[in-house]
Amino acid sequence: MNQKLVVRTEPVDELAPLIPRADPRHPLLWMRRGEGIVGLGEVLRIETSGPTRIEDAAAAWRSLAAMASVDDRVGLPGTGLVAFGAIAFADDSAATSVLVVPSLVLGRREGRDWVTRIALAESVAGSAGESDVPGDAFPPLEIPEPTPKRRVPRVTFEPGAVPPPDYEANVAEAVRRIDAGELEKVVLARQLVGELHEEDGLRAVINRLAEDYPDTWVFAVDGLIGASPETLVRVDHGTVSARVLAGTASRGAGEASDRERAVALSASHKDLAEHALAVASAVQRLEPHTARLDASPEPFTLQLPNLWHLATDLKGTLGDGSSSLDLVSAVHPTAAVAGTPRPVALAVLAELEGFDRGRYAGPVGWIDGGGDGEWAIALRCAQVEPSGAVAAYAGCGIVHDSEPADELAETLMKFRPIVEAFGG
Numbered sequence: 001m002n003q004k005l006v007v008r009t010e011p012v013d014e015l016a017p018l019i020p021r022a023d024p025r026h027p028l029l030w031m032r033r034g035e036g037i038v039g040l041g042e043v044l045r046i047e048t049s050g051p052t053r054i055e056d057a058a059a060a061w062r063s064l065a066a067m068a069s070v071d072d073r074v075g076l077p078g079t080g081l082v083a084f085g086a087i088a089f090a091d092d093s094a095a096t097s098v099l100v101v102p103s104l105v106l107g108r109r110e111g112r113d114w115v116t117r118i119a120l121a122e123s124v125a126g127s128a129g130e131s132d133v134p135g136d137a138f139p140p141l142e143i144p145e146p147t148p149k150r151r152v153p154r155v156t157f158e159p160g161a162v163p164p165p166d167y168e169a170n171v172a173e174a175v176r177r178i179d180a181g182e183l184e185k186v187v188l189a190r191q192l193v194g195e196l197h198e199e200d201g202l203r204a205v206i207n208r209l210a211e212d213y214p215d216t217w218v219f220a221v222d223g224l225i226g227a228s229p230e231t232l233v234r235v236d237h238g239t240v241s242a243r244v245l246a247g248t249a250s251r252g253a254g255e256a257s258d259r260e261r262a263v264a265l266s267a268s269h270k271d272l273a274e275h276a277l278a279v280a281s282a283v284q285r286l287e288p289h290t291a292r293l294d295a296s297p298e299p300f301t302l303q304l305p306n307l308w309h310l311a312t313d314l315k316g317t318l319g320d321g322s323s324s325l326d327l328v329s330a331v332h333p334t335a336a337v338a339g340t341p342r343p344v345a346l347a348v349l350a351e352l353e354g355f356d357r358g359r360y361a362g363p364v365g366w367i368d369g370g371g372d373g374e375w376a377i378a379l380r381c382a383q384v385e386p387s388g389a390v391a392a393y394a395g396c397g398i399v400h401d402s403e404p405a406d407e408l409a410e411t412l413m414k415f416r417p418i419v420e421a422f423g424g
């Protein structure tokens, strides 16, 4: 990657709400609680695949960033040079992993708004051949106007890979293997499929996700869209953080029964066991890269509109100068989406599921020129293909006392955000 990029970030008047400024056909977005970044246009993309897809993307990004000429007048996470990324779950996935560098980024954080322009040095007027291109080589700034809200397109979903009876059979088989001592935990997923007929309707879907699930990471990267509650890893000026989730309960109908469900979840032997394995896998992989890493002492219950999760927050300091993508490479896939021991779980899930997860359960997020970034696990999501084919995914951690019918019911709760966002 020997292209030279010219980047300029400048403060602007309020851009909120951000979503109406996103591209309705090819939205590029990362957002939580109304703040985040929206990308427009595409200067370049880095595509990788195979077992070294994350390391290759990290190395390509490092050399691209090292050559870039950046004039950042704001200095917040997400300003300056950024790329949006979506990485395939499996080493042998047919799905490509991408880092997309937009030509325009509209951002909002801590109540401050900015615009970043990114261009290839050779394409910026009067700059060809210069080694250090001034940021004011850009033409006067024109911020795209928000466009009117439109209604959510309606997609009818039906079972795709692993229909409900097969899912229950897979869970039973996984429990059998766990009881036989082959492994401790495996995360098994299934698929729903549908067709999107309005090619400019994706922005409305994202808007719905952001309205209904404001506390999650709402993302749209190269057709992968969703609202994930799970932070895989976040790096910000030498601090490292993550939110590990595993263990799920339904919400109760009234306040008292809702509380009861949360209390029962935090005492559930099955869910605590499932959760502990996910935390251990993240801590074990992050620790070698951190000078300090603390976990919240007990898992807490995280309330989402569709369910309760057991959650543990990790917080620490970076010890070795790793970029956020280096840490993504170290931790992916955690036991929240694969299982324990990891190699056995990956083989068992590939065998039992029998479908390519694509970017579901893979890392999704952004990275900046200094390597900082925010990455979630792509959960509660769907991949929308250029043909209009939509595939949504949900999975559950299976441990020794998992019940097939309960796990199937849990997938329905996990599908809810994406199915409803598509008008279902």
Ligand SMILES: C=C(O[C@H]1C=CC=C(C(=O)O)[C@@H]1O)C(=O)O
Pocket (backbone or CB within 6 Å): 187, 189, 230, 245, 246, 247, 248, 309, 335, 336, 337, 379, 380, 393, 394, 395, 396, 397, 398, 414
């Ligand atoms: C694999 C998924 O969720 C993971 C994250 C949180 C809770 C989980 C669970 O309780 O099984 C899963 O480990 C999914 O949503 O598809």
